[in-house]
Amino acid sequence: MLHEYDLTQLIQPLCGWFLQNARKLPWRDDPTPYHVWVSEIMLQQTRVEAVKSYYTRFIKALPDVTALAQCEEDVYLKLWEGLGYYSRVRNLHAAAVQIMQEYDGRIPDDYGTLLKLKGIGSYTAGAIASLAYEKPEPAVDGNVLRVLARVSADDTDILDPGFKKETERLLRELLKECCSSPKDTEPEDAGKESARRDGSEKAEIPSISPRIFNQALMELGALVCVPNGAPNCEICPWRDLCLARKMQLTDKLPVRAKKKERRKEEKTILLIRDGDKIALHKRPSKGLLAGLYEFPNKQGHLSESQVISLVRDMGYSPLRIKRLADSVHIFSHVEWHMIGYSVLVEEEAFATKEQKQRAAMEELVFADAGEQKEHYALPSAFAAYRKDI
Ligand code: SF4
Numbered sequence: 001m002l003h004e005y006d007l008t009q010l011i012q013p014l015c016g017w018f019l020q021n022a023r024k025l026p027w028r029d030d031p032t033p034y035h036v037w038v039s040e041i042m043l044q045q046t047r048v049e050a051v052k053s054y055y056t057r058f059i060k061a062l063p064d065v066t067a068l069a070q071c072e073e074d075v076y077l078k079l080w081e082g083l084g085y086y087s088r089v090r091n092l093h094a095a096a097v098q099i100m101q102e103y104d105g106r107i108p109d110d111y112g113t114l115l116k117l118k119g120i121g122s123y124t125a126g127a128i129a130s131l132a133y134e135k136p137e138p139a140v141d142g143n144v145l146r147v148l149a150r151v152s153a154d155d156t157d158i159l160d161p162g163f164k165k166e167t168e169r170l171l172r173e174l175l176k177e178c179c180s181s182p183k184d185t186e187p188e189d190a191g192k193e194s195a196r197r198d199g200s201e202k203a204e205i206p207s208i209s210p211r212i213f214n215q216a217l218m219e220l221g222a223l224v225c226v227p228n229g230a231p232n233c234e235i236c237p238w239r240d241l242c243l244a245r246k247m248q249l250t251d252k253l254p255v256r257a258k259k260k261e262r263r264k265e266e267k268t269i270l271l272i273r274d275g276d277k278i279a280l281h282k283r284p285s286k287g288l289l290a291g292l293y294e295f296p297n298k299q300g301h302l303s304e305s306q307v308i309s310l311v312r313d314m315g316y317s318p319l320r321i322k323r324l325a326d327s328v329h330i331f332s333h334v335e336w337h338m339i340g341y342s343v344l345v346e347e348e349a350f351a352t353k354e355q356k357q358r359a360a361m362e363e364l365v366f367a368d369a370g371e372q373k374e375h376y377a378l379p380s381a382f383a384a385y386r387k388d389i
Helices: 008-021 033-043 048-061 065-070 073-080 087-102 122-132 142-151 161-178 210-223 304-313 353-362 369-375 380-386
Strands: 193-196 204-206 263-274 277-282 297-299 318-330 334-345 364-367
Touching (some): 033 087, 065 087, 122 161, 122 210, 142 161, 263 304, 277 369, 304 318, 318 380
Parallel strands (some): 263 334
Antiparallel strands (some): 193 204, 263 297, 318 334
């Protein structure tokens, strides 16, 4: 079990391995608090490879907290377009405003204060405090829980919040015990045995740079003790220390309780065309994909005739209708099963006054492909229909 396992023995091989094998990633070049924060938020639920170009573009457009706090909603949503989980960028913006108002524009270095910022949970607070400020705080995500459950052969459900809390407690203790101040520990020294405790049985304990240690744990989970498929035990720095490997339990650990099944929703997506322009609708400011643009859509799978009368009710005169391909988009808790129609409507110039009034109530904007690309953030849930523009 994790709480019975001697974690200090893991430090040296882990940090030594990391210093030899760390990937070169754009946010590691200059780990300012802002860079760490933005990258860690982007990396939640998203692959490193997918994040790289988004990160570079985002930092170029919004290089600091001030720029982010002053940014318009449509602009930051556009920068996030396609990355998914859009509440992340809304929270980033809200927290930037909070930092400007309450902390004079400086991202706090204290773990407890970081937790008060919108969208910052224990993992991100730990990452900012340790990676940017070298504070002895843990940054525990699913990767860290998995590798530690395996190395200690702990069969507790890693989705149990109690296990995460206990892991954070143990790592915080370890970091506090073994941490050197930043000026004492250059990255090259991290993981070397250096400190000596008088009178202790464990005469030598390794010194830790919290930044190196936490990054190394994450890197091990990403490159070696991987979540999908078999772990690469042969190249693992912990291969001689790992109880799951010794006990041949690597395919059984970690234990994860079954998740609830996702809800399935049927939708009909409408590409309403007026010349070379397509109708878009801004989603409500709360809930799933809040504030983003979407193609007009309705619950359920509608027939061609239902779509025609719906489009008429919206104040447009359909001229031609074509069925588009079906598509499925999976969110964390819900699946959208979509069918689509392209509906060519009579040009707005020919609409009656009554039609124009009804159309105005629908609050649609018409934009051509270039305008959509430039100004309107459309979530990837609609990607299958975007190619039909
Ligand atoms: S030895 Fe294998 S199972 Fe154990 S921590 Fe390393 S990669 Fe994971």
